[in-house]
Amino acid sequence: MTAEKAFWKTTHLEEMSEIEWEALCDGCGQCCLHKLEDEDTQEVFYTDVACQLYDLGQGACKSYSQRLNRVEMCVKLTVELIPQFHWLPKTCAYRLLSEGQQLPDWHPLVSGRSQSVVEAGHSIVGKAVPEFSIAEDAWEERVITWVE
Numbered sequence: 706m707t708a709e710k711a712f713w714k715t716t717h718l719e720e721m722s723e724i725e726w727e728a729l730c731d732g733c734g735q736c737c738l739h740k741l742e743d744e745d746t747q748e749v750f751y752t753d754v755a756c757q758l759y760d761l762g763q764g765a766c767k768s769y770s771q772r773l774n775r776v777e778m779c780v781k782l783t784v785e786l787i788p789q790f791h792w793l794p795k796t797c798a799y800r801l802l803s804e805g806q807q808l809p810d811w812h813p814l815v816s817g818r819s820q821s822v823v824e825a826g827h828s829i830v831g832k833a834v835p836e837f838s839i840a841e842d843a844w845e846e847r848v849i850t851w852v853e
């Protein structure tokens with residue numbers, strides 16, 4: 706079974722099938738970067754430290770179906786959780802559609818090519834570092850500003 710063409714223009718997030726929902730992810734990997742939260746302001750800061758399961762060579766989770774069991778902090782994004790996930794990148798397809806915006810031209814569903822995410826500069830591949838290479842108490846030094 707495959708997702709129907711341009712389903713994101715005609716189907717609300719709440720009504721999408723599992724296949725359609727999953728197809729919306731552009732694979733940028735930005736949400737798989739570790740984030741730090743200011744305890745006083747709740748402001749979230751992205752680091753360039755990728756989750757232990759993120760494959761920085763392939764640009765994908767190494768264990769997507771088991772990620773929730775394997776990584777304690779990993780959360781399954783649902784339509785109900787989108788408003789709480791204020792830290793989602795501005796380019797995230799789930800965020801864009803929930804805000805009534807269109808998918809960008811570089812989104813794989815629009816371009817027809819997964820590589821367009823990399824070409825448009827939105828993939829973390831080539832920019833992030835693996836979790837095992839940086840001690841957690843040094844993550845503050847890894848805060849980045851290239852996630853919008």
Ligand code: SF4
Nearest residue numbers: 730731733734736797
């Ligand atoms: S930020 Fe959004 S589009 Fe990018 S990998 Fe995460 S869920 Fe997918």
